[in-house]
Amino acid sequence: MKRWSVSDSERIYNMPNWGSDLFSINKKGHVCVHPTPTSKYAIDLRALVDDLVKRKIKPPILIRFMDILQGRIAAINRAFNNAIAENDYPAGYQTFYPIKVNQQRQVVEAIANFGKKHTIGLEVGSKPELVAAISFAAGNKLPILCNGYKDNEFIEMVLYATRVGFDITIVVEKLFELEKIIALSQSTGIVPKLGIRVKLSSKGTGKWATSGGEDAKFGLKISELLAAVEILRTNALLQTVKLLHFHIGSQITKIDKIKNALIEGSRIYAEMRKMGVDLEYMDIGGGLGVDYDGSKSSYFSSVNYTVEEYANDVIYQVKNICEEAGVPCPNIISESGRATVAHYSVLITNILNTDTQSTQPDFEKILNETEKLSPTVRKLVDIYQSLDRHSLREDFHDTLQLIQEATSLFNLGYLNLNDRALAEWLCNKIFFKINGIVERLKPVPDELQSFQLSLRQTYFANFSLFQSVPDSWAIDQLFPIVPLQRLNQKPDVMASIADITCDSDGEITSFVGENGRSKFLPIHQIDRDEDYYIGFFLIGAYQEILGDMHNLFGDTNAVHVSFNRKTNYKIDTVINGDATWESLKYVQYKGPEILKQVRDALEKNVALRKVSFEETSHFLEMLDRALVSYTYLGE
Ligand SMILES: Cc1ncc(COP(=O)(O)O)c(C=O)c1O
Numbered sequence: 001m002k003r004w005s006v007s008d009s010e011r012i013y014n015m016p017n018w019g020s021d022l023f024s025i026n027k028k029g030h031v032c033v034h035p036t037p038t039s040k041y042a043i044d045l046r047a048l049v050d051d052l053v054k055r056k057i058k059p060p061i062l063i064r065f066m067d068i069l070q071g072r073i074a075a076i077n078r079a080f081n082n083a084i085a086e087n088d089y090p091a092g093y094q095t096f097y098p099i100k101v102n103q104q105r106q107v108v109e110a111i112a113n114f115g116k117k118h119t120i121g122l123e124v125g126s127k128p129e130l131v132a133a134i135s136f137a138a139g140n141k142l143p144i145l146c147n148g149y150k151d152n153e154f155i156e157m158v159l160y161a162t163r164v165g166f167d168i169t170i171v172v173e174k175l176f177e178l179e180k181i182i183a184l185s186q187s188t189g190i191v192p193k194l195g196i197r198v199k200l201s202s203k204g205t206g207k208w209a210t211s212g213g214e215d216a217k218f219g220l221k222i223s224e225l226l227a228a229v230e231i232l233r234t235n236a237l238l239q240t241v242k243l244l245h246f247h248i249g250s251q252i253t254k255i256d257k258i259k260n261a262l263i264e265g266s267r268i269y270a271e272m273r274k275m276g277v278d279l280e281y282m283d284i285g286g287g288l289g290v291d292y293d294g295s296k297s298s299y300f301s302s303v304n305y306t307v308e309e310y311a312n313d314v315i316y317q318v319k320n321i322c323e324e325a326g327v328p329c330p331n332i333i334s335e336s337g338r339a340t341v342a343h344y345s346v347l348i349t350n351i352l353n354t355d356t357q358s359t360q361p362d363f364e365k366i367l368n369e370t371e372k373l374s375p376t377v378r379k380l381v382d383i384y385q386s387l388d389r390h391s392l393r394e395d396f397h398d399t400l401q402l403i404q405e406a407t408s409l410f411n412l413g414y415l416n417l418n419d420r421a422l423a424e425w426l427c428n429k430i431f432f433k434i435n436g437i438v439e440r441l442k443p444v445p446d447e448l449q450s451f452q453l454s455l456r457q458t459y460f461a462n463f464s465l466f467q468s469v470p471d472s473w474a475i476d477q478l479f480p481i482v483p484l485q486r487l488n489q490k491p492d493v494m495a496s497i498a499d500i501t502c503d504s505d506g507e508i509t510s511f512v513g514e515n516g517r518s519k520f521l522p523i524h525q526i527d528r529d530e531d532y533y534i535g536f537f538l539i540g541a542y543q544e545i546l547g548d549m550h551n552l553f554g555d556t557n558a559v560h561v562s563f564n565r566k567t568n569y570k571i572d573t574v575i576n577g578d579a580t581w582e583s584l585k586y587v588q589y590k591g592p593e594i595l596k597q598v599r600d601a602l603e604k605n606v607a608l609r610k611v612s613f614e615e616t617s618h619f620l621e622m623l624d625r626a627l628v629s630y631t632y633l634g635e
Pocket of ligand 1: 098101123147211247249250285288289335336337338339
């Protein structure tokens, strides 16, 4: 048999297809991270995690690679600039990073700093996001776009920010918002910079398709758009409208949906120009997708196009329609969030144990002592011993029938607990043996494909799905998950990954596999004392901010790492995850009060001589330590 190689591991996790050449496996069988897709230079992730653990930074750890973030910004801008050059497009391109995708200060700061040379801007959708964006725009002269619903306070803040020199565009989402803007502009005497969001009839695809189309929550219908133009004209503000915006949803999986939206959006732009609206920008919103499963398909965790194809289609379609209509081409803005930040962060955590590590009774010897067994169990032993590729299907059916029979006999009192356990154990052994044969059969019979599920084991990992990959629970989003080590050995266990929350939904049962979606993760048999880590990849977009506090597991430790040619890597900053008292604080508990309450209660017991004061002080010390410790599991 051919020896297992690291390229076999890359293949079964489909890494070359989702990894955008940023992740690979080295000769040691460890996952590596590259700063740019073309770079041979790499950080060994497993070695990095070992170093972090030696520094007493405990898993789960979110590792943020700022070089990758910069690389993504550069790649999107390069794709548009190339498309502009190839198509002789007479205007420019700008990304406005929608900060809702990941508002972490250090992330936005990195985007703001690095993005300066690409004239990046920030898109906000709420007052807190506006305040955050203003704080970055102040030093970096970044333009800001305001989408989402706005009240008077929001609009007034934007107007005064404009007065003191910020470059902020208010995007009108609703007609009633326009009335407020006009009233406040008149009362303050400040002229706003305006954009208008329009509802296209074109829709996106996948989970976010309802963000587009006529029933979408945001934007003006065409009839409202015309009304807005008239209202603005009457109030002498039409010349302040510089931008037309549309957004048909996140993670658009099919390029033809994007083309349809561009055609419709460009036509509206052209018509508005002809009506005398002095538009300079067309903001095509977000939607540039990420190929999470690497299938390059229109499945909702994938996309059937590349960034280059997206940029080319945008530029080509807009130019085509503007030329046909005889209007100047607009500067293009995209609010690409997911495609900018998804790749830069990886969550690493340790496997705590598996549901097979518990000591099993020594059943092996019964294989030779069949005369003591019940007839049902004896038949299972026979199947196990005689099974081969010719009897595969029949033996599979018989095993299913016998295990059902064992349960019925047990319920009727004809089988004891020991025999039932034996039947269960033998069934598992038979399935493993069948699997060994099935793996070599090409093609695998349909019926036998699904039986592999019964072999799936549960591996428990030290993380909260609800905190770290909430979309995996909420919308079945697939994220690549890969063990960080031993990938030069065949991972021969098929597992699901359960988290440490006490919620049965806290289990991942869908994975990125060789042929698309797989119902189990190939993983190694783990020795009892082995430190074994897995990584969750492409989780930089939305996950960090949507994560919740189920079971009060708080923020994980986070480490910012940069590539350094001399020392391989450099730790730029470490952000401690939530301690127990911090998680409790979110739900209105106060650490010192807890300690006081417990101490007072225990003192009463000491007075009654129910416990000694040494015992209570020891317990209070433990409680104190628990309050400052990490919310996740330790040793
Ligand atoms: C108005 C707007 N712009 C931009 C985005 C970001 O989209 P994406 O992350 O798909 O690029 C969204 C998210 O849905 C949005 O609602």
